[in-house]
Amino acid sequence: xxxxxxxxxxxxxxxxxxxxxxxxxxxxxxxxxxxxxxxxxxxxxxxxxxxxxxxxxxxxxxxxxxxxxxxxxxxxxxxxxxxxxxxxxxxxxxxxxxxxxxxxxxxxxxxxxxxxxxxxxxxxxxxxxxxxxxxxxxxxxxxxxxxxxxxxxxxxxxxxxxxxxxxxxxxxxxxxxxxxxxxxxxxxxxxxxxxxxxxxxxxxxxxxxxxxxxxxxxxxx
Numbered sequence: 001x002x003x004x005x006x007x008x009x010x011x012x013x014x015x016x017x018x019x020x021x022x023x024x025x026x027x028x029x030x031x032x033x034x035x036x037x038x039x040x041x042x043x044x045x046x047x048x049x050x051x052x053x054x055x056x057x058x059x060x061x062x063x064x065x066x067x068x069x070x071x072x073x074x075x076x077x078x079x080x081x082x083x084x085x086x087x088x089x090x091x092x093x094x095x096x097x098x099x100x101x102x103x104x105x106x107x108x109x110x111x112x113x114x115x116x117x118x119x120x121x122x123x124x125x126x127x128x129x130x131x132x133x134x135x136x137x138x139x140x141x142x143x144x145x146x147x148x149x150x151x152x153x154x155x156x157x158x159x160x161x162x163x164x165x166x167x168x169x170x171x172x173x174x175x176x177x178x179x180x181x182x183x184x185x186x187x188x189x190x191x192x193x194x195x196x197x198x199x200x201x202x203x204x205x206x207x208x209x210x211x212x213x214x215x216x217x218x219x220x221x
């Protein structure tokens with residue numbers, strides 16, 4: 001495999017899938033794309049215009065064209081494999097029940113950094129699967145949680161709750177000059193998956209017109 005393809009798989013593989021605890025290299029997704037990359041490079045080397053199957057054995061490994069064909073073939077193989085695999089996964093997601101889909105799609109991540117106990121009392125975290133066993137809860141100091149988002153005490157119709165979609169992350173901090181800061185990260189990979197599947201994706205505030213299915217504990221009206 002060429003150094004360019006190797007570098008891409010090392011740096012871009014985990015990040016496009018949203019990072020976190022997901023083991024990209026041990027996944028079936030990586031294995032499928034990796035095999036397509038290798039087979040593309042070998043196919044280009046063996047069957048290209050100056051490929052190994054058309055050359056004298058002495059010349060097979062003696063020219064720069066060999067490395068160029070391998071690199072181009074590997075890149076093509078990786079691209080085709082990735083696109084085909086994403087399309088296949090989209091069909092799978094459309095046929096899944098909501099519970100099965102939740103097991104495949106990673107939750108968002110919410111971090112509360114250096115907030116006081118009084119400030120934390122102004123928030124309620126919304127778990128990915130809200131139930132009697134996992135109800136909406138008050139975050140703890142420097143807590144990091146997997147979930148669907150959170151409610152804030154000082155809500156408005158435009159900022160009714162904060163949504164953190166798949167693979168996304170928000171870090172909540174506070175400063176005297178600016179008040180609360182919400183530093184967000186969006187997963188380009190999962191955002192593109194949501195777009196293809198026709199589902200909303202957001203890491204940010206949602207209006208009251210797009211409420212979460214749970215009740216806002218700060219909205220007493």
